[in-house]
Amino acid sequence: MNREDDPHAELREGVRALCAAFPPEYFREVDARRGYPDAFVDALTRAGWLAALIPAEYGGSGLGVTEASIIMEEINRAGGNAGACHGQMYNMGTLLRHGSSEQKARYLPAIARGELRLQSMGVTEPTAGTDTTAIRTTAERRGDRYVVNGQKVWISRVQHSDLMILLARTTPAAEVRKRSEGLSIFLVDLRQAIGHGMEVRPIANMVNHETNELFFDGLEIPAENLIGEEGKGFRYILDGLNAERAIIAAECIGDGYWFIDKVTRYAGERVVFGRPIGQNQGVQFPIAEAHIELEAANLMRFEACRRFDAGLPCGAQANMAKYLAAKASWEAANACLQFHGGFGFAADYDVERKFRETRLYQVAPISTNLILAYVAEHVLGLPRSY
Numbered sequence: 001m002n003r004e005d006d007p008h009a010e011l012r013e014g015v016r017a018l019c020a021a022f023p024p025e026y027f028r029e030v031d032a033r034r035g036y037p038d039a040f041v042d043a044l045t046r047a048g049w050l051a052a053l054i055p056a057e058y059g060g061s062g063l064g065v066t067e068a069s070i071i072m073e074e075i076n077r078a079g080g081n082a083g084a085c086h087g088q089m090y091n092m093g094t095l096l097r098h099g100s101s102e103q104k105a106r107y108l109p110a111i112a113r114g115e116l117r118l119q120s121m122g123v124t125e126p127t128a129g130t131d132t133t134a135i136r137t138t139a140e141r142r143g144d145r146y147v148v149n150g151q152k153v154w155i156s157r158v159q160h161s162d163l164m165i166l167l168a169r170t171t172p173a174a175e176v177r178k179r180s181e182g183l184s185i186f187l188v189d190l191r192q193a194i195g196h197g198m199e200v201r202p203i204a205n206m207v208n209h210e211t212n213e214l215f216f217d218g219l220e221i222p223a224e225n226l227i228g229e230e231g232k233g234f235r236y237i238l239d240g241l242n243a244e245r246a247i248i249a250a251e252c253i254g255d256g257y258w259f260i261d262k263v264t265r266y267a268g269e270r271v272v273f274g275r276p277i278g279q280n281q282g283v284q285f286p287i288a289e290a291h292i293e294l295e296a297a298n299l300m301r302f303e304a305c306r307r308f309d310a311g312l313p314c315g316a317q318a319n320m321a322k323y324l325a326a327k328a329s330w331e332a333a334n335a336c337l338q339f340h341g342g343f344g345f346a347a348d349y350d351v352e353r354k355f356r357e358t359r360l361y362q363v364a365p366i367s368t369n370l371i372l373a374y375v376a377e378h379v380l381g382l383p384r385s386y
């Protein structure tokens with residue numbers, strides 16, 4: 001899109017200017033030592049970008065998921081990895097929409113100032129997997145506290161966050177009409193929880209993504225940290241999940257453009273058999289195809305964001321945007337790796353790192369199969385398959 005046609009040109013330029021100080025080499029070095037991009041996330045926080053969604057009255061910029069998604073897109077488009085900090089964007093949606101005014105007044109100004117981080121969301125469990133309403137972690141009310149027992153898996157950024165949104169069962173599944181009832185969400189203060197009823201075990205994984213197993217053994221949470229009404233947590237968490245899908249779709253779009261730019265440049269310069277490899281249709285077509293799919297996915301991403309920001313139902317659009325964008329970025333990644341030949345495997349080119357990073361989004365935060373099942377059931381009205 002040309003600058004004149006892009007209503008978000010100024011926002012993009014602001015984020016790009018910051019990202020210019022953290023080129024792909026920076027993320028490559030962090031990836032190699034399996035570290036956390038502290039300097040980058042600090043700079044992003046200081047510049048206010050991670051407070052984009054916080055209303056101005058609490059010290060943020062009062063922007064929407066559309067703008068939040070552009071910030072995350074630009075990070076990936078510059079060769080970075082927004083996965084280190086995207087949690088703050090989609091978790092914010094849950095707190096803003098369902099948190100009480102006391103909770104907002106207590107946490108949002110400190111988050112906006114960069115003193116508190118809200119980067120984690122604990123939903124997935126080892127036995128339940130994608131079947132979220134089958135989770136077994138319980139939170140039992142005892143006086144002015146809830147006592148949490150159970151286990152979570154793949155919970156990201158816990159070691160780089162102060163707060164976590166936790167989904168737990170507050171009424172046994174046998175006592176509710178539908179399994180989606182009787183679940184509640186809580187704001188867990190990780191600084192108090194870790195070592196006092198909550199244990200964190202890091203999971204080594206394919207991408208440089210700080211993610212963990214969590215064990216709860218009698219963790220006490222003050223009752224005032226319940227978000228919204230007890231038992232309605234599943235409905236609340238869906239809002240956060242839709243924001244997450246739209247924002248991660250934007251990250252995939254950023255990855256996709258990065259791959260297309262990288263491979264287009266390379267294919268124009270790399271000469272084999274006396275001509276640029278990009279002169280061969282066998283090379284051009286997969287790149288062109290990925291570009292077309294990326295542009296189409298981008299339209300769906302903006303539609304999902306628009307609907308979220310307007311308070312309209314957006315489950316279908318958020319899921320479809322995530323599906324299309326993750327698929328398009330993966331096609332672009334494949335073409336980029338393939339046409340770099342052997343160099344695609346060299347860490348110095350950043351292609352193999354970005355290839356691993358974008359692959360994650362076919363599985364998390366929701367697998368492509370489950371999106372297809374959602375669309376079949378909720379959009380097309382076919383019988384539920386799971």
Ligand SMILES: Cc1cc2nc3c(=O)[nH]c(=O)nc-3n(C[C@H](O)[C@H](O)[C@H](O)COP(=O)(O)OP(=O)(O)OC[C@H]3O[C@@H](n4cnc5c(N)ncnc54)[C@H](O)[C@@H]3O)c2cc1C
Nearest residue numbers: 121122123124129130154155156211364365366367369386
């Ligand atoms: C790096 C990483 C970070 C993560 N961060 C977080 C986080 O911060 N917080 C959090 O709560 N979770 C997080 N997750 C978990 C993530 O959301 C889940 O891994 C994902 O939802 C898939 O769940 P699962 O791994 O249990 O797979 P399963 O539910 O076991 O499914 C495995 C595969 O089986 C297939 N499948 C399952 N059921 C069906 C069906 N009915 N029809 C067709 N196919 C089906 C799908 O292809 C799926 O990929 C993270 C995961 C990873 C890998």
